[in-house]
Amino acid sequence: MIGIGREACGRSQRISPMRIAGLCGLFLVAFGTAASAADMPVLRGSQGMTFGEPVYFRWQGTYVGGHASYSSGTSDFSEGTGDLIAYMLNGTTIESEARVSKWTTLPRAGLSSAGWGGFVGYNAQWDDAVLGIELNYTRFNLYNSASDAVGRSFQTSDDYFYNIGVASTASVKMTDLASLRLRGGWAASWFMPYGFVGVAVGRADVTRSATVELTATDVSGSSPTRPNLAYGPVTKTDDRSGAYGFGFSAGLGIDVALMANLFFRAEYEYVRFGDFNNLTINVSTARGGLGLKF
Template sequence: MRSVGLCGLLLAALGTSSFAADMPVLRGSQGLMPSEPTYFRWQGVYLGGHVSYSAGNADFSNGSGDLVSYILRNTIEENEMGVSRWTTLPSKNGMTGAGWGGYIGYNAQWDDAVLGIEFNYTRIGQKATASDTMSRYQLLSDNYIHSVNLTTGAGIDLTDLATLRLRGGWAASWFMPYAFIGVAAGRADLTRTATVSETVYDANWNYLYRVSPMTRADNRTGAWGFGYSAGLGIDVALMANIFLRAEYEYVYFGDFQDMKVTVNTVRGGLGVKF
């Protein structure tokens, strides 16, 4: 009887296993194995070319002060009237022009975060000029009335623009928006002139004498100015190693011979990634 009972239990166990093997698998009864996310690879060296359009502003207000100071050095007019500090020249908007150039850089990537460094160059053509005249009179410590007339002029032709940038981007599949900051260098041809003339009267406005106009000029070719840049852009991958670019950049130059220049540029370009 004991043998018969053991055989029965064995047959029951085999039947249960066969039945369980034939049962359908219920949805959700097995654990899901999520795949690791994949990102388009922006890492590596890249280079490209671009075309651009720029609009800028030139602040000439302090552009002639050193010339006037030299003309009137060690004079009572400069010491008491401060002629070199007169603001005669205005700011000029409308510095516009098309340009072209190129860039080269390197990206490092961690998942969807991209950090990089880039050198960007643009051959640019932006010009502005300004001129003005100002007259003032004052009774000075010599008890004479000095009537001083100041005529100044300045011009700038910005020819080259280069920036060295730090970029931060987000690898959103096949496109990468980015922001950047950097240092900027510009090269320009500059012209500056200042002419000072003077008429002297006694304290009762009786004419005494007139000082002939004195002029000083400063013309420079290929003068350098330095500043900073910042901007936004987007790279769009067309293929694994070819991408399109669109960006906006703001550049500020604080000292082109005491003249300040700002440049706003939009660019479109094509690049290759290695």
């Protein structure tokens, strides 16, 4: 029994030559099929889409240009002659108690003018983000003037009764406006909207004049009676040609590429001068122009 089992086991472990040949044939057929499949052309749409790098219009570089403009604004003359009045009434009781120099005698006034100018700047660009610095200049003729007079009666602590009249005039003619800006823009293909903030300087001819006249009557009832007082009319004038004022600017605009190196510009700028020789001036300007970039 044991001998028969060993002999049977020996026969079951041997692989016949026919079986080996069959296995080799199946392997060759499978390998050939895979190779043929690898050589087959790729069907359209069987692979995912491949996207290239985005292309942005080139705004980077130095640029120069010119523009035409229209400006309008307001000039606040209300405190334009206060220092002149304070100088004439310096050390008087009526000034220290009634503060005559603070009386508002001049109103706000509007001013407008057409103009022209130019600009130069540099843009740096990162994909569709553009940052730059620009110097902008406008030449125009913004002129306005105002005049007024006020009279009041007032009793002071020294028992004098005052009748006082104040007349004031002021005029301004602004001729030049320049602003240095920092710009931020979006390169939206062939057009670029942008915003900016900066500092501004303006030049103007400013004329101011104030006249003071008063009488004072003793109402103390003292004996002997004190003398009555009279002053004026006295006028003080301040004329300044080419006076400078400083302020800030802000605005919005758009550059539109007409050619690779030529662009059209439209923008709005607001400028506020904090103290222009005791006058407060606000200027709003709309511009349209052409620029050349390098």
